[in-house]
Amino acid sequence: MKKIKLIxxxxxxxxxxxxxxxxxxxxTGKELIExxxxxxxxxxxxxxxxxxxxxxxxxxERMFKLAQLVKEEIRNSDIDGIVITHGTDTLQETAYMLNVxxxxxxxxxxxxxxxxxxxxxxxxxxNIYQAFKVAVKExxxxxxxxxxxxxxxxxxxxxxKRHTTNLAAFRSTNSGRLGEVTKEEVNYFYKxxxxxxxxxxxxxxxxxxxxxxxxxxxxxxxxxxxxNEFDGLIIEAFGSGTIPNYILPSLERALNKGMKVVLTSRxxxxxxxxxxxxxxxxxxxxxxxxxxxxxxxxxxxRIKLMLLLGGDYKDEEICDFFKEA
Ligand SMILES: NC(=O)C[C@H](N)C(=O)O
Numbered sequence: 001m002k003k004i005k006l007i008x009x010x011x012x013x014x015x016x017x018x019x020x021x022x023x024x025x026x027x028t029g030k031e032l033i034e035x036x037x038x039x040x041x042x043x044x045x046x047x048x049x050x051x052x053x054x055x056x057x058x059x060x061e062r063m064f065k066l067a068q069l070v071k072e073e074i075r076n077s078d079i080d081g082i083v084i085t086h087g088t089d090t091l092q093e094t095a096y097m098l099n100v101x102x103x104x105x106x107x108x109x110x111x112x113x114x115x116x117x118x119x120x121x122x123x124x125x126x127n128i129y130q131a132f133k134v135a136v137k138e139x140x141x142x143x144x145x146x147x148x149x150x151x152x153x154x155x156x157x158x159x160x161k162r163h164t165t166n167l168a169a170f171r172s173t174n175s176g177r178l179g180e181v182t183k184e185e186v187n188y189f190y191k192x193x194x195x196x197x198x199x200x201x202x203x204x205x206x207x208x209x210x211x212x213x214x215x216x217x218x219x220x221x222x223x224x225x226x227x228n229e230f231d232g233l234i235i236e237a238f239g240s241g242t243i244p245n246y247i248l249p250s251l252e253r254a255l256n257k258g259m260k261v262v263l264t265s266r267x268x269x270x271x272x273x274x275x276x277x278x279x280x281x282x283x284x285x286x287x288x289x290x291x292x293x294x295x296x297x298x299x300x301x302r303i304k305l306m307l308l309l310g311g312d313y314k315d316e317e318i319c320d321f322f323k324e325a
Pocket of ligand 1: 013113
């Protein structure tokens with residue numbers, strides 16, 4: 001029988017309602033597992049209570065610690081796979097970080113829930129059960145970090161949360177879901193490309209994030225640059241990577257200070273391109289030294305830059321990492 005480690009981190013999946021009907025952290029990983037006796041026939045389960053928080057409280061530092069723990073567990077030849085329970089709000093960032101940091105063929109599956117464990121029609125138990133079903137399958141090996149919710153399997157780097165409350169809250173952008181979990185089986189529709197592994201013992205969280213809106217006030221960027229607190233800046237630009245012309249001097253000041261500036265798009269799908277001459281005025285953003293991010297969302301690009309800045313990577317290597325998702 002396979003042995004799967006459950007690492008519980010909290011989220012709605014581990015919540016119940018208080019007297020006012022509001023959701024609060026209530027259940028441990030052990031309690032979640034005990035509520036699903038069907039798992040006993042499937043595999044042996046060991047539990048690690050990593051934390052019990054709403055994932056809005058999850059920080060990149062905590063995600064990095066979680067990645068170290070997953071690495072340790074995976075090295076243990078006794079463990080065949082990992083299931084992580086996590087809140088859905090920052091799940092895509094944790095999943096993305098684990099995906100680029102963990103280099104193992106063993107399945108690592110993240111799941112969560114959209115309804116608390118005590119709510120009518122709660123989805124947590126079914127999602128945990130399905131996550132384990134995926135984790136014990138041989139064909140789930142070498143697929144990178146996977147996310148299982150609502151009968152769907154998604155790859156970490158394409159995953160995005162698209163709905164605030166719907167049970168089908170997640171979607172794989174730029175493609176369809178990777179697979180599905182039915183009552184009888186686990187089906188994969190295509191094979192994932194393994195991500196380029198980032199090797200680092202540290203994370204540099206000094207990366208600011210700015211979303212561009214029409215009439216954006218570039219004073220925000222100037223403030224970020226002048227307070228010397230940031231080594232990196234993620235710009236979530238319009239469409240294929242356009243920004244108002246008057247922001248350019250602020251970006252130039254950021255680059256001159258040695259900040260890494262990465263361009264991403266507000267759009268849910270596609271990637272940024274260096275297509276419009278008008279977008280950067282008479283300057284070419286790429287020539288200026290802005291890094292174009294290939295098809296990952298702003299929040300994921302931020303995680304990637306934090307890891308690359310934490311590691312011992314040269315400028316060209318950092319650019320190369322952004323040439324793939
Ligand atoms: N559905 C959820 O898990 C949302 C919750 N606020 C969390 O991310 O922890």
